[in-house]
Amino acid sequence: MPPAGLPGIGENAGMLMQRTVKTATRTVGVGVHGGHRVELTLRPAPADTGIVFRRIDLDPPVDIPVRADTVCDTRMASTISPGGDPALPKVQTIEHLMSACAGLGIDNLVVDIDSEEVPILDGSSASWVYLLKSAGIEVQGAPRRFIRVRKPVEVREGEGATLKWARLEPYAGYRLAFEIEFNHPAIDATGRRVEFDFGSGRYERDIARARTFGFTREVEAMRAAGLGLGGNMDNVIVIDDYRVLNADGLRYDDEFVKHKILDAIGDLHIAGRPLLGAYSAYKSGHALNNRLLRLLLADAGAYDIVSYAPRDNAAPAGFAAAEAAPAW
Numbered sequence: 001m002p003p004a005g006l007p008g009i010g011e012n013a014g015m016l017m018q019r020t021v022k023t024a025t026r027t028v029g030v031g032v033h034g035g036h037r038v039e040l041t042l043r044p045a046p047a048d049t050g051i052v053f054r055r056i057d058l059d060p061p062v063d064i065p066v067r068a069d070t071v072c073d074t075r076m077a078s079t080i081s082p083g084g085d086p087a088l089p090k091v092q093t094i095e096h097l098m099s100a101c102a103g104l105g106i107d108n109l110v111v112d113i114d115s116e117e118v119p120i121l122d123g124s125s126a127s128w129v130y131l132l133k134s135a136g137i138e139v140q141g142a143p144r145r146f147i148r149v150r151k152p153v154e155v156r157e158g159e160g161a162t163l164k165w166a167r168l169e170p171y172a173g174y175r176l177a178f179e180i181e182f183n184h185p186a187i188d189a190t191g192r193r194v195e196f197d198f199g200s201g202r203y204e205r206d207i208a209r210a211r212t213f214g215f216t217r218e219v220e221a222m223r224a225a226g227l228g229l230g231g232n233m234d235n236v237i238v239i240d241d242y243r244v245l246n247a248d249g250l251r252y253d254d255e256f257v258k259h260k261i262l263d264a265i266g267d268l269h270i271a272g273r274p275l276l277g278a279y280s281a282y283k284s285g286h287a288l289n290n291r292l293l294r295l296l297l298a299d300a301g302a303y304d305i306v307s308y309a310p311r312d313n314a315a316p317a318g319f320a321a322a323e324a325a326p327a328w
């Protein structure tokens with residue numbers, strides 16, 4: 001029996017049924033961390049497939065389903081491998097593509113990739129939104145199965161200046177709030193807190209264009225660790241000790257914290273199903289977001305799985321009614 005009172009969710013109205021892409025679409029780019037050229041194809045997939053990366057450079061190809069428990073590394077990016085085993089083939093930096101999938105309500109995809117890192121493209125999820133929309137969105141014949149948060153779960157790390165936390169709690173819709181604190185003049189001069197509600201906001205307009213960012217003072221250490229090798233001012237906001245170095249400046253006044261929301265949306269979509277709940281976080285990142293998701297999914301009392309029939313009267317106006325119309 002579908003729960004009552006679920007709000008319409010803005011541009012995502014009509015998202016009660018599972019979705020995939022209509023046709024395959026391909027892109028070529030470079031991995032921001034490994035720096036390798038990579039070719040990637042987004043392919044339609046049947047209902048209930050979820051999102052599956054397929055390493056087609058390996059013989060035989062290796063499938064890696066996107067799930068909370070296939071995440072094997074969260075340093076600077078979210079990386080998956082079969083069963084979360086770091087010794088097995090990986091796909092790194094999946095979060096921006098996952099974020100675009102969450103923003104457009106994509107549940108099912110097979111993603112062919114010929115290297116171990118998703119291309120960074122422009123450093124945001126706007127390029128992924130464009131690609132997915134170019135491929136066309138196909139509404140499928142099976143209801144979406146939402147993970148509905150039933151009780152609060154929270155992860156914390158550190159204290160005082162090193163404190164970070166992330167939390168999920170029940171909410172009739174999907175809302176995120178994020179606060180950053182970098183003690184850096186260029187970042188402090190921008191908005192440090194942002195809220196985004198899928199019910200009233202527009203992912204593509206409000207969030208998708210926010211790019212990843214990095215500090216020149218960390219470049220050496222990152223490169224020594226084999227990270228950031230493909231980063232440059234075309235795909236990263238680069239900040240020295242005082243200011244943003246990109247000639248064109250920022251895309252949003254609060255682009256940094258918006259990128260953290262974009263990442264969180266992607267990290268949470270790794271659950272494999274859309275979420276219904278309120279996420280809030282302070283200085284969280286890929287590692288804490290993944291711990292939060294695992295904590296939620298490990299507690300059968302903390303969530304349930306709900307679906308809504310397309311024209312169910314209990315489904316809210318503006319949600320079911322939009323089902324027949326294309327989403328965009």
Ligand SMILES: [Zn+2]
Binds near residue numbers: 095096212259263
């Ligand atoms: Zn990111």
